[in-house]
Amino acid sequence: MGIQLSKGQRIDLTKSNPNLVKGVIGLGWDTNRYHGGGSFDLDASAFLADENGKCLYDEDFIFYNHLAHASGSVVHTGDNRTGEGDGDDEQLIVDFSKIPSHVHRIGITVTIHDAENRSQNFGQVSNAFVRLVNDHDGEELLRYDLGEDFSIETAVVVCELYRHGHEWKFNAIGSGFSGGLAALCQNYGLEV
Template sequence: MPVCLQKGQKVSLTKDNPGLTKVVVGIGWDINQYDTGTSFDLDSSAFLLTGAGKVSCAEDFVFYGNLKHPSGAVEHLGDNRTGAGAGDDEQIKIDLSKVPANIEKIAFTVTIYDAETRNQNFGQVGNAFVRIYNEATGEEMMRYDLGEDFSIETAAVFGELYKHGSEWKFNAIGSGFYGGLAALCANYGVETE
């Protein structure tokens, strides 16, 4: 039975699962029935962060334009441009045994592609969730349903995996950003053009 988290809750992934190294982060959403005149394209990303809460290099930002971290620790399984259908819309594989020693957190975010031009925001997105399951068994370990507390935001941090001693834990964050991917990149120290 997966642990269902509320905003701000933390849970250990590895404490009760010794030897766990490979997990999949599934992220999903539905589009509310608002007609903005154009389709939605949401994009998930992972930021590999040092203790300072910043990336150490551009490759620490894993997204549709950089699908695999050089360490092999994080791999984005591809861009879903519609979000149609049930279940995960995008997935990111994590190999905890390969996470570089200088990385203390991996933040999972979702942005709305070209949100300003398309006049779209997270107030028009429903049923957003992040879940983590064991890659070997397929067993869902935890799930965080974000709820409907967004309005004008065009980017959101869904949650983060983080090291706590020898354990890996998950923190359900659910915080929104205005300014899309550029705002997230600035927050995490990724230089954009």
């Protein structure tokens, strides 16, 4: 088992793991018992941003309708609409050797699809986590459990991968947003 992180902790990825070329970012969650009539559909996304935290191009936003960056640096493995079962509910694969030079940060987020219409929020989500696994050998390098700090939020910036010189680091963020995917897109400089 890898290193367990807490909110706000940062850790080196590529310097201390020189064989890390591809990382699998696994995200998982459970939903609390809820009788609102609609099922939960949580969605993972990645925002490939510049040094100012803004996406320069629409193509730098990876989500269920745009599964792969043209560079091959970030690939979403597909939308899980139920979150049923144990383990990762959705995954993003990051190939550090292919990340374009204009990308300095990769924000990893989770949103609740159609949350407002379904009266859903992250206060109804439990056991949320992100983990990073070395694709080469399957070793889990780190894990960050988000805890139960959310109430009305409909989107969460779970973590960020960021460039530090020639190396990449991981920042456990766990910051909630109201306004869902639209709010996140605006945060990263994209028009909705």
